[in-house]
Amino acid sequence: QVQLVESGGGLVKPGGSLRLSCAASGFTFSDYYMSWIRQAPGKGLEWVSYISSSGSTIYYADSVKGRFTISRDNAKNSLYLQMNSLRAEDTAVYYCARAPPPMDVWGQGTTVTVSS
Amino acid sequence: EIVMTQSPATLSVSPGERATLSCRASQSVSSNLAWYQQKPGQAPRLLIFGASTRATGIPARFSGSGSGTEFTLTISSLQSEDFAVYFCQQYNNWLPWTFGQGTKVEIK
Numbered sequence: 001q002v003q004l005v006e007s008g009g010g011l012v013k014p015g016g017s018l019r020l021s022c023a024a025s026g027f028t029f030s031d032y033y034m035s036w037i038r039q040a041p042g043k044g045l046e047w048v049s050y051i052s053s054s055g056s057t058i059y060y061a062d063s064v065k066g067r068f069t070i071s072r073d074n075a076k077n078s079l080y081l082q083m084n085s086l087r088a089e090d091t092a093v094y095y096c097a098r099a100p101p102p103m104d105v106w107g108q109g110t111t112v113t114v115s116s
Numbered sequence: 117e118i119v120m121t122q123s124p125a126t127l128s129v130s131p132g133e134r135a136t137l138s139c140r141a142s143q144s145v146s147s148n149l150a151w152y153q154q155k156p157g158q159a160p161r162l163l164i165f166g167a168s169t170r171a172t173g174i175p176a177r178f179s180g181s182g183s184g185t186e187f188t189l190t191i192s193s194l195q196s197e198d199f200a201v202y203f204c205q206q207y208n209n210w211l212p213w214t215f216g217q218g219t220k221v222e223i224k
Contacts, residue, residue: 047214095160100213104171108159
């Protein structure tokens with residue numbers, strides 16, 4: 001069935017880095033734009049980044065611009081989010097989702113905690 | 117950036133009753149609005165898109181209405197599995213796509 005599975009979350013110190021991955025299955029990954037969305041503890045949803053099907057078009061929320069890099073490998077059916085210079089306010093569950101909206105398929109999320 | 121405001125923050129409803137959730141946009145989003153349901157520890161699930169079209173597999177008790185800046189999600193007869201948090205999202209304006217802060221539907 002159609003599925004997205006995130007991985008790579010964990011505990012990292014402020015200023016550190018993490019790379020999140022999202023493995024897609026059950027659909028033709030290379031046909032779809034993809035997004036990362038995050039949810040801070042007890043908070044709402046925040047769109048983080050978007051990448052076109054070929055990877056040629058990329059956008060970021062202002063809150064992560066210059067620190068996060070989205071990428072994809074269509075041969076591996078995988079989406080990535082490289083997160084550098086992490087801050088406490090980046091603590092959240094990170095979801096990958098098919099985009100553009102409406103986001104009809106979401107992964108289960110991976111938790112990123114930025115703390116010293 | 118378009119700001120989405122949901123009300124109320126919490127809605128207490130008895131099983132079998134109707135629930136009406138509101139979402140307001142700071143500027144017109146036409147009908148480019150989606151509703152999502154999220155249960156604790158789970159990812160959001162798409163319920164409604166295009167303001168009023170149910171997503172695949174969504175029961176008919178869920179309905180959406182509105183256009184422009186005012187939108188409503190109605191759950192006609194609440195079932196136990198419907199107690200959750202509901203988010204609206206606009207996708208009319210180009211990025212950023214923005215979400216409301218959510219309405220929690222709890223058991224009365």
